[in-house]
Amino acid sequence: MNYNQIRRPAKEIAIGTCKIGGKNPIAIQSMTNTDTADAVATVAQIRALESAGCDIVRVSIPTLAAVDTVFAIREAGIRVPLVADVHFDYRIAVRCAEAGFDKIRINPGNIGDDDRVRAVVDACRKKRIPIRIGVNSGSLEKHILAKYGAPTPEALCESAQYHIALLERFDFTDIAVSIKASTVSDMIAANRLLGQACPYPLHLGVTEAGGGDRGLLKSAIGIGSLLCDGIGDTVRVSLTDDPVEEVAAAKKILRAIGIEGQSGMxxxxxxxxxxxxxxxxxxxxxxxxxxxxxxxxxxxxxxxxxxxxxxxxxxxxxxxxxxxxxxxxxxxxxxxxxxxxxxxxxxxxxxxxxxxxxxxxxxxx
Ligand code: SF4
CATH class of the missing domain: 3.30.413.10 (Sulfite Reductase Hemoprotein, domain 1)
Structure with missing residues (x-):
């Protein structure tokens, strides 16, 4: 399949050396599960992911102290683009941007008032790095949940648009978006809605998919259905397993779909x-x-x-x-x-x- 012939046109953005959106290949992502502050373990796992063919690695940054691991990662000669996963604390997001992460994953609606959103936007703009908004069915905003009564596909899409608007208000459009849900049909429907509602590259994944065949099948159906629609620019197969297995599983899915030229034999x-x-x-x-x-x-x-x-x-x-x-x-x-x-x-x-x-x-x- 020549993916670019059916592909939803998405804005191109750069995460370090990896460009996504536009006509760029589908990027494979995974996420470390080490204690990020344990630089030795984190470096070893990122190296393993890089060797397995992971295009972008996400690292959770729960504390300011964990930010400094990025220096150890770079000193170890690892060049794979790194995403800092930050929840709630805008100061950590700002510090991650300054320290050399290639993308910040944060939901601007969760970090407080406009000044905080602006601080994160300014730090990312200065370093020319994008922000990924990550909407999850388990953590929808109260006002959206009250409106829809449940994390429906429409609610998930509206949540993504809410966060996007908070960034666009400061003329920041270097954005990637993901909507994840553990119910495969909701994840598919929400991304179809969002694909029509925004111009940004979409990161696909079924959250809490599980392990083994169950995780692989759920992810293959969710991610695969959307890719066959031409929707999706990066993927993560979330497995209850070694993150290296996520990369292998993502490759299997891309290969099974037969996306030309990038999925191997x-x-x-x-x-x-x-x-x-x-x-x-x-x-x-x-x-x-x-x-x-x-x-x-x-x-x-x-x-x-x-x-x-x-x-x-x-x-x-x-x-x-x-x-x-x-x-x-x-x-x-x-x-x-x-x-x-x-x-x-x-x-x-x-x-x-x-x-x-x-x-x-x-x-x-
Ligand atoms: S042997 Fe294989 S290729 Fe031949 S008819 Fe049976 S299924 Fe088809």
């Missing part, structure tokens, strides 16, 4: 049926392991593994390359056209060689 395989002529299930697992071992999983190539020659090549016509199983052999095909036969034991080696060949050709052009 798209492996498609048939579900098998009575026509299946090869032991496809273990073959797919072995192929996935080989792709990871060879470091090829980030290549933007579509590969098909199909169970029979009768339907396989045709059903997987969109794949750059694939195999379809025969009896103790397979055929290799490119874009649905069969090009050669392969002995069963050579299937993975031959496919990997073909993928490397395609990658080399792509690099040349």
């Amino acid at each position: 798209d492996i498609v395989s048939c579900p098998t049926c009575s026509r299946t002529k090869i032991d496809l299930i273990p073959l797919v697992k072995r192929f996935e392991q080989a792709v990871r071992a060879e470091g090829l999983d980030n290549l933007p190539i579509k590969v098909a593994l199909m169970g029979c020659v009768v339907n396989g090549p045709g059903e997987a016509r969109e794949a750059d390359v694939g195999i379809a199983g025969g009896i103790r052999e397979a055929v290799l095909f490119r874009h649905g056209e069969i090009v050669e036969k392969i002995a069963e034991n050579d299937i993975i080696t031959r496919l990997i060689a073909e993928i490397k060949h395609i990658a080399a050709q792509t690099e040349e052009t």
Whole structure:
């Protein structure tokens, strides 16, 4: 899928070296769960997230003392853009902007009077860093909750617009917005409303999604539905797990949607049926392991593994390359056209060689 063809046009903003909105790739975010004041642990976790391919890391800053961890992070040579997550205390937000964070996540409606909002806006403007507004179904403003009676999608959208207006009042438009809810359908509906109501880039996530399959499925449906609508500029898969797993899960979701050019290898395989002529299930697992071992999983190539020659090549016509199983052999095909036969034991080696060949050709052009 060429995401930019269906994409909601959003204002482009820069979080350090990572631009979001416009036609920029969907950025993957995660958040540390260490004690931020413990610089050693926080640096180690951010390094792990950076290595896993996280584009933007959020760090909660509950105290003024925790702000200084940003210096240890930068001294350690970590360059991934950092977002300071601040609740309620405008002084912490101002200090984070001054200390070198690349974005501040704070809700201006929660920090007090206009002077405080202005202080945060001025600090961010001076450092040319954006503010992310983060609306959550669990912490809606009382006046909005009273109006709607529950955190409905309309209430969530109105809350986001309320916070946006507080920043726009000071001519500050370097804004990203997220609306998160633990009910997937509410999260989807609220972001659809907000996508029409504001020009800013949207950060997507299902909050408190849980762990394991439950967390992955909820996030895949919530984030995936919106991305398929062309809505969304950054994503976080909130899991009750190691934050590194959030990055892996986000990549899986982007890959499953098939967003062109950024989600890595798209492996498609048939579900098998009575026509299946090869032991496809273990073959797919072995192929996935080989792709990871060879470091090829980030290549933007579509590969098909199909169970029979009768339907396989045709059903997987969109794949750059694939195999379809025969009896103790397979055929290799490119874009649905069969090009050669392969002995069963050579299937993975031959496919990997073909993928490397395609990658080399792509690099040349
Ligand atoms: S590709 Fe062949 S084996 Fe696989 S599901 Fe389709 S018909 Fe069955």
